[in-house]
Amino acid sequence: MTNQRENSIQIDKDEFRKIGYELIDTISDFFDDISEKPVTTSKSPKELQKTLGNLSLPANGLPAEQLLSKASKLLFDNSLFNGHPKFFGFITSSAAPIGALADLLAASVNANVGGQILSPMATEIEKQTIKWLAEFIGVSPNYGGILVSGGNMANFTAFLAARTAKAPKDIKKDGLSNSSKMLISYCSKATHTWIDKAAILFGHGSNSIRWIPTDAANKMNIELLEQTIKEDVKQGHQPFMVVGTAGDVSTGVVDNLEAIASTCKMHDLWFHIDGAYGIPAAVIPELKDLFAGIKEADSIALDPHKWLYSALEAGCTLVKNPQYLIDTYSSHPEYYNFSLTEEGGSLNYFEYGLQNSRGFRALKVWLALQQIGSNGYVKLIKEDIALSKYFYQLAEKQPELEPITQNLSIATFRFIPEDFEEIGEKREKYLNTLNEELVNAVQNGGELFLSNAIVENKYCLRTCIVNFRTTKKDIEDSIEIIVKEGRKLNNVMQVI
Ligand SMILES: *Cc1c(COP(=O)(O)O)cnc(C)c1O
Numbered sequence: 001m002t003n004q005r006e007n008s009i010q011i012d013k014d015e016f017r018k019i020g021y022e023l024i025d026t027i028s029d030f031f032d033d034i035s036e037k038p039v040t041t042s043k044s045p046k047e048l049q050k051t052l053g054n055l056s057l058p059a060n061g062l063p064a065e066q067l068l069s070k071a072s073k074l075l076f077d078n079s080l081f082n083g084h085p086k087f088f089g090f091i092t093s094s095a096a097p098i099g100a101l102a103d104l105l106a107a108s109v110n111a112n113v114g115g116q117i118l119s120p121m122a123t124e125i126e127k128q129t130i131k132w133l134a135e136f137i138g139v140s141p142n143y144g145g146i147l148v149s150g151g152n153m154a155n156f157t158a159f160l161a162a163r164t165a166k167a168p169k170d171i172k173k174d175g176l177s178n179s180s181k182m183l184i185s186y187c188s189k190a191t192h193t194w195i196d197k198a199a200i201l202f203g204h205g206s207n208s209i210r211w212i213p214t215d216a217a218n219k220m221n222i223e224l225l226e227q228t229i230k231e232d233v234k235q236g237h238q239p240f241m242v243v244g245t246a247g248d249v250s251t252g253v254v255d256n257l258e259a260i261a262s263t264c265k266m267h268d269l270w271f272h273i274d275g276a277y278g279i280p281a282a283v284i285p286e287l288k289d290l291f292a293g294i295k296e297a298d299s300i301a302l303d304p305h306k307w308l309y310s311a312l313e314a315g316c317t318l319v320k321n322p323q324y325l326i327d328t329y330s331s332h333p334e335y336y337n338f339s340l341t342e343e344g345g346s347l348n349y350f351e352y353g354l355q356n357s358r359g360f361r362a363l364k365v366w367l368a369l370q371q372i373g374s375n376g377y378v379k380l381i382k383e384d385i386a387l388s389k390y391f392y393q394l395a396e397k398q399p400e401l402e403p404i405t406q407n408l409s410i411a412t413f414r415f416i417p418e419d420f421e422e423i424g425e426k427r428e429k430y431l432n433t434l435n436e437e438l439v440n441a442v443q444n445g446g447e448l449f450l451s452n453a454i455v456e457n458k459y460c461l462r463t464c465i466v467n468f469r470t471t472k473k474d475i476e477d478s479i480e481i482i483v484k485e486g487r488k489l490n491n492v493m494q495v496i
Contacts, residue, residue, distance in 0.1 A: 038446030040080035086448035088463035099311030102364035126362035144322025151276030154301035154315035162270035166240035187243035188220035241270040247278015252407035257293030412460040415486035432459040
């Protein structure tokens with residue numbers, strides 16, 4: 001290349017290739033022996049700071065090669081690997097390796113997917129990705145939508161569209177404070193905390209949420225939902241949306257979506273589904289009934305970075321009538337000479353969501369969808385569910401483990417010491433403390449990683465499998481480790 005400015009930002013072609021190949025070599029080694037590493041090193045922030053070094057920002061630049069090799073070492077030696085075959089915590093998947101390459105490519109092109117004019121092909125790829133996601137989970141491909149950073153943002157994006165659709169029209173001008181009626185949203189008490197954040201941040205206040213109790217199967221109690229809506233209307237409030245959860249974060253339960261849909265129809269409410277974790281399982285033929293009603297949803301949140309194996313970050317909002325997104329998010333400053341969305345088939349994603357400049361997160365989702373294919377996903381998701389059932393069955397067989405719940409790919413269970421004869425309140429209190437300590441000990445041990453759930457006041461160990469590297473052997477080994485650790489802790493705690 002001729003006519004270059006002299007600067008410290010440029011990396012010349014030969015050097016870029018050399019550093020790039022070295023980095024790819026390091027990354028392929030990492031993927032290859034990820035199962036040999038501890039899931040996490042459990043170093044304290046203090047120890048990590050020491051490893052990182054208290055350096056000041058260099059005044060003069062350093063060589064890229066040296067920086068990348070140092071960064072690789074820091075990360076590969078001091079991270080928690082959710083790609084590890086024995087990672088079962090929270091809901092973070094093992095990411096499809098193609099995502100790493102996709103992000104490299106996306107950052108190289110650096111498309112700004114806020115406006116079609118700035119990202120001609122990237123915008124088309126995102127549109128196709130959205131269409132595929134809708135088709136994949138089994139709703140009409142005419143749903144429109146947008147990729148966002150994750151489940152929280154996907155739910156927020158839908159929450160605001162619901163408000164536009166159902167609240168008095170002057171809210172956009174006058175804000176909520178001028179509205180005499182309180183806008184109420186409804187959800188089961190197992191709903192993820194995003195709804196709290198949304199109600200608080202968007203000016204509704206946490207008192208505007210009705211946490212509907214669950215029935216014996218841990219699904220939203222529809223009778224109580226109906227009653228509460230009627231009561232609110234009587235009090236002069238304005239119900240506007242109901243949230244059904246498709247795979248709750250603690251135990252994987254799917255609400256009765258069909259019943260919620262018909263309640264929403266009856267009362268003219270927006271029907272939103274939080275399917276951040278679970279909705280990809282709608283693709284499994286045997287689970288069709290469980291997800292009946294999803295076609296009725298006005299909006300759906302799903303997280304490709306969970307059960308679709310995208311690298312972080314990738315969430316998605318789907319909306320049955322995408323005009324509500326435009327009505328919510330579009331504004332046209334004089335300094336944007338863009339064609340409006342839909343003019344000549346163009347789509348400016350800044351008119352579909354909260355972000356203005358946007359990265360090309362669609363690429364990794366689009367590539368993984370094709371590399372794996374819909375049959376590939378059906379197989380992966382089915383296997384994850386089967387492995388979770390296996391976890392549950394092994395807990396059932398093991399006398400010191402009490403199985404508690406198993407839904408989708410989440411199993412919960414707890415450790416009960418052999419010959420444990422305590423009864424009543426004292427028993428539950430001891431078991432809760434013991435199992436809480438056990439979760440911490442297992443996490444710190446680094447051999448496997450799981451998280452916790454509280455089910456009917458029982459403190460449980462919780463494993464969620466969204467992990468294409470996990471095998472039956474990993475689960476058998478994990479059960480052994482858990483029991484061994486449980487016995488050890490119990491011995492120590494009994495002495496105290
Ligand atoms: C994970 C999850 C969220 C939050 O998603 P993030 O991607 O962590 O922002 C919301 N709802 C449900 C049901 C989830 O499982």
